[in-house]
Amino acid sequence: MRVPPLTTCEKEVILEALKSGKRFDFRGLEEFRGVKLVVGSEIGTAICTIGNTKVIAAVSAQIAEPSSMRPHKGVIIIDVDLSPMANVSNEHDRLGSKGMELIRLLELIIRDSRCIDVESLCIRAGKEIWKVRVDVRILDEDGSLLDCACLAAITALQHFKRPNVTLEPHHTLIYSEYEKAPVPLNIYHMPICTTIGLLDKGQMVVIDPTEKEAACLDGSIVVACNKRREVCALHQSTNLVLSTKQIERCVKLAMSRAEALTAVVSDVIKQDQRERSAFKRPDGFSITTPSLILTSGTAAARQINAPRIQHGREPEEKMLYQPSVIVNENPLSVGSVKQEEVDEDALIAEQLSIIQNSVGGVAVSDPQSSGVSKRKKEKEMVDDLLDGICDSEEEEVKTEILGSSEPMEVVLPVVEQQKDEEDVTSWRKKKKKV
Amino acid sequence: MSIISEHGFRMDGRRPAQIRNINTRLGLNRNAEGSCYLEHGNTKVLCAVYGPYESKASKRLEDRCAIVCQYSTTTFSGLERKNRPRGDRKSTEISRLLEKAFESVILTESFPRSQIDIFCEVIQGDGSNLAACVNATSLALADAGIPMKGIASAATCGIVETKPIVDLTSREETDLLPRVTLATICGRDEVILVELQNRLHIDHLSVVMDAAKATCADVYECLAVVAQQHLKACAPILGN
Numbered sequence: 001m002r003v004p005p006l007t008t009c010e011k012e013v014i015l016e017a018l019k020s021g022k023r024f025d026f027r028g029l030e031e032f033r034g035v036k037l038v039v040g041s042e043i044g045t046a047i048c049t050i051g052n053t054k055v056i057a058a059v060s061a062q063i064a065e066p067s068s069m070r071p072h073k074g075v076i077i078i079d080v081d082l083s084p085m086a087n088v089s090n091e092h093d094r095l096g097s098k099g100m101e102l103i104r105l106l107e108l109i110i111r112d113s114r115c116i117d118v119e120s121l122c123i124r125a126g127k128e129i130w131k132v133r134v135d136v137r138i139l140d141e142d143g144s145l146l147d148c149a150c151l152a153a154i155t156a157l158q159h160f161k162r163p164n165v166t167l168e169p170h171h172t173l174i175y176s177e178y179e180k181a182p183v184p185l186n187i188y189h190m191p192i193c194t195t196i197g198l199l200d201k202g203q204m205v206v207i208d209p210t211e212k213e214a215a216c217l218d219g220s221i222v223v224a225c226n227k228r229r230e231v232c233a234l235h236q237s238t239n240l241v242l243s244t245k246q247i248e249r250c251v252k253l254a255m256s257r258a259e260a261l262t263a264v265v266s267d268v269i270k271q272d273q274r275e276r277s278a279f280k281r282p283d284g285f286s287i288t289t290p291s292l293i294l295t296s297g298t299a300a301a302r303q304i305n306a307p308r309i310q311h312g313r314e315p316e317e318k319m320l321y322q323p324s325v326i327v328n329e330n331p332l333s334v335g336s337v338k339q340e341e342v343d344e345d346a347l348i349a350e351q352l353s354i355i356q357n358s359v360g361g362v363a364v365s366d367p368q369s370s371g372v373s374k375r376k377k378e379k380e381m382v383d384d385l386l387d388g389i390c391d392s393e394e395e396e397v398k399t400e401i402l403g404s405s406e407p408m409e410v411v412l413p414v415v416e417q418q419k420d421e422e423d424v425t426s427w428r429k430k431k432k433k434v
Numbered sequence: 435m436s437i438i439s440e441h442g443f444r445m446d447g448r449r450p451a452q453i454r455n456i457n458t459r460l461g462l463n464r465n466a467e468g469s470c471y472l473e474h475g476n477t478k479v480l481c482a483v484y485g486p487y488e489s490k491a492s493k494r495l496e497d498r499c500a501i502v503c504q505y506s507t508t509t510f511s512g513l514e515r516k517n518r519p520r521g522d523r524k525s526t527e528i529s530r531l532l533e534k535a536f537e538s539v540i541l542t543e544s545f546p547r548s549q550i551d552i553f554c555e556v557i558q559g560d561g562s563n564l565a566a567c568v569n570a571t572s573l574a575l576a577d578a579g580i581p582m583k584g585i586a587s588a589a590t591c592g593i594v595e596t597k598p599i600v601d602l603t604s605r606e607e608t609d610l611l612p613r614v615t616l617a618t619i620c621g622r623d624e625v626i627l628v629e630l631q632n633r634l635h636i637d638h639l640s641v642v643m644d645a646a647k648a649t650c651a652d653v654y655e656c657l658a659v660v661a662q663q664h665l666k667a668c669a670p671i672l673g674n
Contacts, residue, residue, distance in 0.1 A: 097530065100526060100527075104523055108631075112632070114633075221628075225636075226633075228635075229635060229636045229637075230634060231636060231639060232633050234614070234630035235629065235630075236625070236626075236627060238534065239537035240538060241538055241625065242625045244623060244625060244640075244643040244644070244647055247628060248639060
């Protein structure tokens with residue numbers, strides 16, 4: 001389906017605004033749109049959003065046979081699909097001239113600029129290599145498509161880790177992530193791409209044009225740079241005539257942008273690594289979903305949202321002050337247990353004694369009752385519970401020992417333990433009976 | 435192996451800022467409106483231009499003419515034998531670059547609803563293929579008498595240790611050398627095509643650009659002479 005061209009009056013309005021230095025999204029001419037970068041819970045995935053443009057990139061690796069020309073080099077394949085979801089003019093599985101340009105530039109930026117160490121992707125020269133595949137999918141399209149796609153692909157590559165392998169004489173062992181830690185790719189530098197629109201024969205610069213603005217402009221130039229002040233790609237993407245001074249000016253603009261975005265990418269990756277090393281479940285793409293989509297009624301959304309925010313923080317605190325963890329692992333840190341918690345534990349102990357008493361009563365009355373099987377079940381459950389509680393009680397008592405060593409309480413844990421053992425043995429006996 | 439020797443010469447005996455010999459012949463193909471055979475040293479390109487003619491409905495543009503370019507290399511053109519002459523990513527990319535470049539050179543508004551076909555065939559590839567194709571195409575277009583803003587000329591330029599070298603051969607291109615292909619109109623500061631390969635430090639950019647621009651101006655001199663001579667040779671036929 002063809003997209004209807006921009007109407008003449010719309011074009012005129014946009015051009016007039018641009019010439020007076022104004023834009024419809026309240027930006028200045030040399031101002032970029034905000035970039036949102038999210039890495040997924042799956043390793044090697046990333047979503048990048050620039051304004052309304054949205055691209056997802058996923059990286060995967062498989063073992064393949066190398067070409068005879070490059071027997072000791074891994075392969076990087078870039079796959080782009082412009083789905084009709086992003087723009088009605090796109091056709092699924094068929095790249096138009098726009099798609100071809102996009103894929104070729106991505107290849108130029110990611111593969112030909114040698115940002116990934118392909119030698120390290122070789123497992124056995126001439127036999128086995130890693131074939132890394134970068135799938136880029138355009139989810140939404142509103143200008144600066146290449147910038148967004150490039151950023152998503154680079155982030156996904158940074159995030160990706162390939163499985164670890166060891167070489168045996170006749171075969172290769174591939175380890176799952178639970179056996180050996182996966183290996184990240186060797187990335188030398190991060191090329192960041194910037195689209196710069198040009199107006200008035202290149203006299204005016206319109207940075208990061210939206211789709212409508214791009215339709216009004218004379219043309220645009222694409223510059224890919226990295227943090228080390230190197231230009232990785234330079235591409236005059238439409239038919240316009242420029243001077244070399246203008247090109248150099250565009251490169252300088254792109255350079256400052258690249259430095260800022262490189263910091264963003266490494267921040268995102270570092271934060272994700274920190275969360276993963278703390279065994280925290282990564283949020284993944286769920287945070288990109290706006291709450292609007294979750295709602296069918298408004299009240300429901302709030303119910304979903306409110307506890308979520310709390311969830312993020314609480315587990316950390318709990319982990320920190322969990323008495324069982326502290327007591328078992330480092331007795332010296334007992335002093336740091338909060339007074340409140342000690343009180344709480346004391347409360348639990350009190351309750352426990354009450355329960356124990358009452359349960360004891362039940363146990364006594366148990367054989368007299370007629371519904372034996374039911375009682376048994378109940379008893380089992382209670383015993384089970386007791387086991388758990390006794391454990392915690394024991395720990396609690398230990399803290400007290402360390403805090404103030406009174407001879408009275410030294411006896412207590414032994415008693416408790418005996419009790420505990422008794423409980424366990426009795427429970428086992430009962431189980432045998434059942 | 436260094437690209438520039440200690441005495442300041444390159445592998446084929448040229449100075450860093452020296453271009454290879456340019457040989458041309460115009461009007462080889464009788465069926466085409468314009469055609470050109472061009473040699474840059476050992477890089478040999480054949481180019482034919484058809485049109486402008488009424489275009490197919492799918493490619494028709496109401497306000498200007500469509501330019502369709504096909505770049506292909508013969509299977510025996512490079513060091514390794516190629517499986518297919520065109521259709522790979524690199525060829526389609528070069529075709530598209532040529533299309534874009536010549537859309538801004540040809541006065542496309544003068545032929546609405548029509549089409550111009552450009553066919554470029556690299557017979558022997560020895561570096562600077564894209565630049566040679568641009569040069570051959572602009573001569574072929576001149577031969578066809580298609581109105582242009584000027585004759586476009588192109589050159590590939592690399593940099594070795596802060597020193598620019600121009601008109602690279604394939605032996606120089608295979609290295610990790612950063613190189614820029616620049617095309618300008620009439621050797622002026624009007625860039626219609628810029629393409630960068632490998633990484634280039636920003637401080638070297640202006641050096642390379644200046645060298646490439648100067649080379650484009652030199653190449654333009656050569657092309658302009660060829661076009662004028664051809665025009666003079668054709669003058670008796672045209673009746674002047």
